[in-house]
Amino acid sequence: MAKLLIFHQGALGDFAAVFPAILRLRENFPQIAVLCQSSLGKLACSLNVATQCFPSESAIFASLYSDRPDIRVQHLLRAYDEIILFSYSESLKRTVSQVNKNVCLIFPRPDVSQQIHITAHIFSNLIRCGLLKADEPAPASDRDRRDKNFDSKKIWLHPGSGSKRKNWDISNFKRVGEILASNRKRIEFILGPAEYFMTDMLKKDDPDRIVHRISDLPELLSLLRTAGGFIGNDSGVSHLAAFLGLPTVAVFGPSDPQRWKPSGRSAAAVRPDNLDCRPCFETNSENCDNAECLNRIMPENVVRAFYRVLK
Template identity: 30%
Template sequence: MQPAALMIQMGALGDFVLSLRIAAGLRGAGFAQVASLCRAGVASWAVAPGGIDELLDIETGGFHRLFGDAGRLVAIDWPRLPRRFDATINMLGGGPHGLCGAGLAEWTGGRVFDLDPRPRPEHGGHITAQWLDDLSRAGLALEARTPQVLIPDEYRRLACERLAALGQWGTTAPGRVGSGSPSALAPKPDARLAVLHVGSGGAHKCWPIENFLGLSEILRDAGWNVVAVLGPVEMETWPPARKAALAAALPTLSACSLTELAGLCAEAEVYVGNDSGATHLAAAVAARAVAVFGPTSPRRWSPIGRNVRVVGPETGGDMWPSVVEVANTVNAVAAV
């Protein structure tokens, strides 16, 4: 039987996407199957080549029992796994074996590597470098690889349908299965598409909305089609007047599923976003992405991708990059 690995975590979207670097390293180390036990809501889009091979929803299937009194659990209490896992990366924190307790190794059938996902000030490097260093010290040496999730054509088709509803795309049509080409899915207008994701899980990590609007004016004057995206945090926390003002200024998508967002990032000529889970997702699907950083440190938290440019102070700070600086970066990324 081919070796298999399991990653266990409870993080948000950005944390999950960053963990795909571990998944890529596991494949490089010879693990043929990489599964993730996590929240399906943040990970289902990544069940694809270059992402994860299997998703176990931590909120269903009896996995909630892992968070009880681990010392009182007996073998019959543990939910059934689909296979034996030769290695398990446990990112739940604590020890031994985090919230799952000492029975985790017996349950999974292989060796367990406890990995605290929280950043340590003394490390100073990227958070994924810290994780890989910790795993290496524990006896699991993984290469630092750049993940790339090859999303299905269906995701692109869903994105095209959302864009067509905004009048920003041609008539949608089914693509050639396996083509992986945006042009196979729907005819594009002559203008290039820029997607601006204006939100984040933390308001302090958001480039001012006035800057996004200024950027959109520059891009539209240069002939770009520009679409704004509001995430679930903005839909819940922004007052109606603010959401209406954005929609009046720009075609705006909201309530996007992560599969639609992945397709949208892949369809766009350029994606621009804050330090957010959405920007990490854009990087993971190899979109041409511009990540705008301010108070948080890109040295620690920058998205991992083949086509990512970060704009902002290297270690975080009080100064945001200017609109012109971000616009110039967009043009540079688009020219590659």
């Protein structure tokens, strides 16, 4: 039975973007292990994306960045028919290749000059490495992975992201919630540990507003699966929600939806048209002063986009 090992150092958004490719690879490699952050590996296994996971935080894997890997790591690497390294490190590839010659190095993200979606980038490189055939169709992210008895009226709103630069103003999320609530939707907010400070902003004008302070990925996964839809910024949580099959709308400002739009059975990105500038998140260290890419997005437009993906 063919076995594949995937090494990935990215955070939730980058890692979730690889899920469709891993599922396609499962057709050729029934056993796929992931070497990544412990929490992400457990997530992949719980979703039946991967069959086994190894925590990259483990001290023995630090030896991958030395001239000679730990003997236990060598035994692990030899156990796989193919190895994929999502990394920019040629030295890492050389080290792994000393133990197992069947190594494919893929840059985790397409070059910033390329207008190519992350999923297309990954698949084109898997074809380059001979792990997929060029005539194989792109994956259809059409599976609904929510709980069987999910609440169709419950809508998650997530006003955070991995960077404050990408965050649509929280007042806009409140307004989206008000509009949806007027249409008999049940609105609940979710916040990660780095976003707990937003709790007071959400509760100040409405103490009854429901806010979930998420502490880990299992809790996030469990909650996401219970709802009828999701609206958030360009974030890892948005990518996960879309993969799970929730009707998902992601608000894009300085980042590029052509490269990072979430993939799923019913997902959309909202960004203003006819801007005088190009997405700058990956090329500039700061947003421009007026940040029209975010400020010109109206809550009503986001709600309209949500009802389109909800159908």
